[in-house]
Amino acid sequence: MAVIAILGYGTVGSGVVEVMRSNKELIESKAEQPVNIKYVLDLRDFPGDPVQDIITHNFDDILNDDQVELVVEVMGGINPAYSFVKSALLSGKSVCTSNKELVAAHGAELMRIAKEKNVNFLFEASVGGGIPIIRPINRSITSDRIEAVTGILNGTTNYMLTKMDAEGIDYDEVLKDAQEKGYAERDPAADVEGHDACRKIAILASLATEKTVSYEDIYTEGITNISTTDMLYAKMLGGSVKLLGKAGFENGRVWARVAPAVVLANNPLSMVNDVFNAILLKGNMLGDVMFYGRGAGKLPTASAVVSDIVDAVRHKNVNLGIKWSEDKQELMDIDDVNVSKLVRVEYSDKDKAAACVKRLFGTENILETEEAFDEFAFVTDCAKESDINDRLEGLLNCDGINGILNTIRMEG
Amino acid sequence: MAVIAILGYGTVGSGVVEVMRSNKELIESKAEQPVNIKYVLDLRDFPGDPVQDIITHNFDDILNDDQVELVVEVMGGINPAYSFVKSALLSGKSVCTSNKELVAAHGAELMRIAKEKNVNFLFEASVGGGIPIIRPINRSITSDRIEAVTGILNGTTNYMLTKMDAEGIDYDEVLKDAQEKGYAERDPAADVEGHDACRKIAILASLATEKTVSYEDIYTEGITNISTTDMLYAKMLGGSVKLLGKAGFENGRVWARVAPAVVLANNPLSMVNDVFNAILLKGNMLGDVMFYGRGAGKLPTASAVVSDIVDAVRHKNVNLGIKWSEDKQELMDIDDVNVSKLVRVEYSDKDKAAACVKRLFGTENILETEEAFDEFAFVTDCAKESDINDRLEGLLNCDGINGILNTIRMEG
Numbered sequence: 001m002a003v004i005a006i007l008g009y010g011t012v013g014s015g016v017v018e019v020m021r022s023n024k025e026l027i028e029s030k031a032e033q034p035v036n037i038k039y040v041l042d043l044r045d046f047p048g049d050p051v052q053d054i055i056t057h058n059f060d061d062i063l064n065d066d067q068v069e070l071v072v073e074v075m076g077g078i079n080p081a082y083s084f085v086k087s088a089l090l091s092g093k094s095v096c097t098s099n100k101e102l103v104a105a106h107g108a109e110l111m112r113i114a115k116e117k118n119v120n121f122l123f124e125a126s127v128g129g130g131i132p133i134i135r136p137i138n139r140s141i142t143s144d145r146i147e148a149v150t151g152i153l154n155g156t157t158n159y160m161l162t163k164m165d166a167e168g169i170d171y172d173e174v175l176k177d178a179q180e181k182g183y184a185e186r187d188p189a190a191d192v193e194g195h196d197a198c199r200k201i202a203i204l205a206s207l208a209t210e211k212t213v214s215y216e217d218i219y220t221e222g223i224t225n226i227s228t229t230d231m232l233y234a235k236m237l238g239g240s241v242k243l244l245g246k247a248g249f250e251n252g253r254v255w256a257r258v259a260p261a262v263v264l265a266n267n268p269l270s271m272v273n274d275v276f277n278a279i280l281l282k283g284n285m286l287g288d289v290m291f292y293g294r295g296a297g298k299l300p301t302a303s304a305v306v307s308d309i310v311d312a313v314r315h316k317n318v319n320l321g322i323k324w325s326e327d328k329q330e331l332m333d334i335d336d337v338n339v340s341k342l343v344r345v346e347y348s349d350k351d352k353a354a355a356c357v358k359r360l361f362g363t364e365n366i367l368e369t370e371e372a373f374d375e376f377a378f379v380t381d382c383a384k385e386s387d388i389n390d391r392l393e394g395l396l397n398c399d400g401i402n403g404i405l406n407t408i409r410m411e412g
Numbered sequence: 413m414a415v416i417a418i419l420g421y422g423t424v425g426s427g428v429v430e431v432m433r434s435n436k437e438l439i440e441s442k443a444e445q446p447v448n449i450k451y452v453l454d455l456r457d458f459p460g461d462p463v464q465d466i467i468t469h470n471f472d473d474i475l476n477d478d479q480v481e482l483v484v485e486v487m488g489g490i491n492p493a494y495s496f497v498k499s500a501l502l503s504g505k506s507v508c509t510s511n512k513e514l515v516a517a518h519g520a521e522l523m524r525i526a527k528e529k530n531v532n533f534l535f536e537a538s539v540g541g542g543i544p545i546i547r548p549i550n551r552s553i554t555s556d557r558i559e560a561v562t563g564i565l566n567g568t569t570n571y572m573l574t575k576m577d578a579e580g581i582d583y584d585e586v587l588k589d590a591q592e593k594g595y596a597e598r599d600p601a602a603d604v605e606g607h608d609a610c611r612k613i614a615i616l617a618s619l620a621t622e623k624t625v626s627y628e629d630i631y632t633e634g635i636t637n638i639s640t641t642d643m644l645y646a647k648m649l650g651g652s653v654k655l656l657g658k659a660g661f662e663n664g665r666v667w668a669r670v671a672p673a674v675v676l677a678n679n680p681l682s683m684v685n686d687v688f689n690a691i692l693l694k695g696n697m698l699g700d701v702m703f704y705g706r707g708a709g710k711l712p713t714a715s716a717v718v719s720d721i722v723d724a725v726r727h728k729n730v731n732l733g734i735k736w737s738e739d740k741q742e743l744m745d746i747d748d749v750n751v752s753k754l755v756r757v758e759y760s761d762k763d764k765a766a767a768c769v770k771r772l773f774g775t776e777n778i779l780e781t782e783e784a785f786d787e788f789a790f791v792t793d794c795a796k797e798s799d800i801n802d803r804l805e806g807l808l809n810c811d812g813i814n815g816i817l818n819t820i821r822m823e824g
Binding site for chain 2: 290300310
């Protein structure tokens with residue numbers, strides 16, 4: 001029998017209890033033994049709740065109980081999760097977590113300790129909610145050099161962008177709707193400014209490089225600047241605007257960024273709508289593979305945590321050997337990465353503005369919409385971002401051009 | 413060091429050699445040891461080819477070589493693959509295979525022998541080509557009761573249907589094109605009549621039930637009956653026609669079928685085009701997760717085979733415990749499964765025909781296209797297939813109706 005403890009009885013923690021109860025027989029068959037939740041750590045009491053008798057307010061009860069072989073950390077945040085997880089591992093207990101902040105900030109160290117102690121530190125739920133992605137990267141994509149990882153990694157922003165696109169509703173109103181539905185926090189910064197997606201692409205890029213890609217090094221741009229007019233142009237191009245976390249790996253060089261992009265229809269990420277997430281991997285032999293599902297939500301996230309519980313219980317005292325070292329992976333300057341951009345230009349003289357675009361970007365393809373006046377859009381060639389930006393600076397000095405209204409990267 | 417032998421130097425076999433050469437360092441790092449191909453079994457010689465010196469024509473060379481710990485079967489077909497694989501397992505060698513026919517026909521027995529001998533029988537490439545699906549079902553979806561598995565499992569037919577849909581080209585012409593491109597065999601029956609997809613859904617359903625779902629028991633209907641007119645109606649409904657392998661698991665009852673279906677736009681399978689495959693799993697906690705990628709092709713398939721090689725080499729003498737017993741899983745009669753169908757009716761009197769449809773199916777929603785005369789289509793309610801079919805029989809006796817031109821199941 002495996003004895004486990006759960007740290008945190010919030011949304012994910014109560015989901016873990018629910019999944020374990022609902023699918024008890026199946027889970028214990030996969031784990032090849034009974035799995036018993038002995039403790040749930042939370043500051044609160046839960047009178048009348050099934051866990052009321054196993055609630056503890058003191059982490060030491062768990063740490064000092066040698067029966068507990070596995071600690072499930074679903075509190076979120078760095079403190080006190082980090083110190084709890086670290087001391088659990090140091091005392092020879094495996095840890096499963098859904099905590100992307102913890103994994104992005106301390107994953108490599110915690111994995112090293114797990115390895116030293118011959119236990120496991122697993123984190124399937126930290127990226128893509130219920131979507132199996134961490135285990136497939138570690139165990140299935142073992143014969144390919146990964147050339148790129150691109151993901152729709154945040155359900156809240158994808159819901160918002162989908163709704164803006166489908167219904168033509170402005171950003172502010174869609175944000176309010178997402179907050180009312182409980183998809184967005186009262187302070188939505190972590191989602192809409194891309195910080196959440198940034199943690200997740202840092203984790204995926206670290207697994208792909210087997211080194212530590214620091215989330216602080218990743219260029220991150222959110223969706224606060226995206227308007228329904230941007231989406232009209234994207235639609236004219238046969239695409240839609242998505243917030244992408246992306247990392248590229250070429251010739252030993254690595255780059256990563258989080259930013260909105262116009263995803264064209266031939267890219268399978270273009271059809272990932274609403275709160276769904278997806279991760280597209282490009283392997284040098286495999287080509288494209290995509291993993292799609294619910295990126296958040298109580299039960300899907302809990303399901304992923306419980307799949308880690310099953311794995312950890314089956315591999316008691318066998319470290320699964322996830323490769324992710326504490327060595328820092330240097331990233332390319334994002335200015336040196338090739339991009340193509342959709343550019344919206346405000347003009348005072350359309351012909352002069354178009355001539356300038358032609359001169360600087362070599363294109364005569366101008367997009368116009370009846371719903372926006374005194375502006376057009378165009379798509380740049382693919383070149384180093386610094387070169388594109390230099391030429392955009394040049395545009396601002398052109399006769400007939402009042403300004404640049406927005407630029408959004410293209411994703412083919 | 414792991415010493416391996418490859419049975420068959422056709423498309424997949426030569427792909428395996430290519431993947432192992434191209435990504436040698438990475439693969440050996442994941443396998444945590446060098447991996448050496450000592451033999452390639454083929455009836456032919458390959459002078460000038462990198463494998464010319466390790467070609468053997470005699471399987472006993474491999475079987476009797478105790479150095480060989482792993483046999484990679486990529487010959488296809490049941491004979492002699494079955495006897496080779498069985499004797500390799502019996503002599504204590506692990507086996508990896510891409511052979512769906514072998515796995516569907518003898519998987520449970522071969523897995524039992526592998527378990528008895530404490531080796532592994534792995535078959536990631538047998539379904540979905542390069543898409544990781546077998547390992548995710550066995551190792552990742554371990555906390556969910558699987559309620560349904562639905563897949564676009566055959567790249568050839570998906571290519572054909574995509575082209576018919578996009579370009580309005582008739583079946584016969586598209587088949588010719590697929591044959592010229594090498595996607596379809598000269599005798600295309602295995603693909604277009606659904607036998608290939610049937611083997612694959614049998615494998616997936618067996619893994620989901622942990623018993624043997626016999627492919628012979630699965631109702632199988634191909635795409636030979638699908639016309640561009642069917643596709644016009646599907647498009648009017650916002651969907652497209654796909655060949656689906658599907659298995660349902662509810663209240664201990666199991667059913668499976670292979671048949672074309674109108675997949676509606678809100679289903680992520682609707683966007684799986686060309687030669688791509690995808691498998692959609694519905695878990696009782698997870699909801700929908702989808703795995704998407706290249707379902708065939710030399711390198712993607714070989715990549716999946718090599719991921720099995722890595723797994724087998726890492727788990728020498730540790731059976732991975734895939735649950736799939738030789739107990740037969742009985743299937744529900746497909747007539748008892750609920751479906752909704754798109755029905756095309758040829759009429760002599762439209763008003764009378766529509767009145768009859770209304771009387772028998774309760775709908776006044778009639779679809780018409782300018783490109784087909786004297787016919788309309790409608791969508792039935794969702795009911796037992798036998799009940800739907802009974803009422804379709806009834807239609808044939810109605811005044812004003814000449815006949816039923818086609819029926820295609822709906823997939824929401």
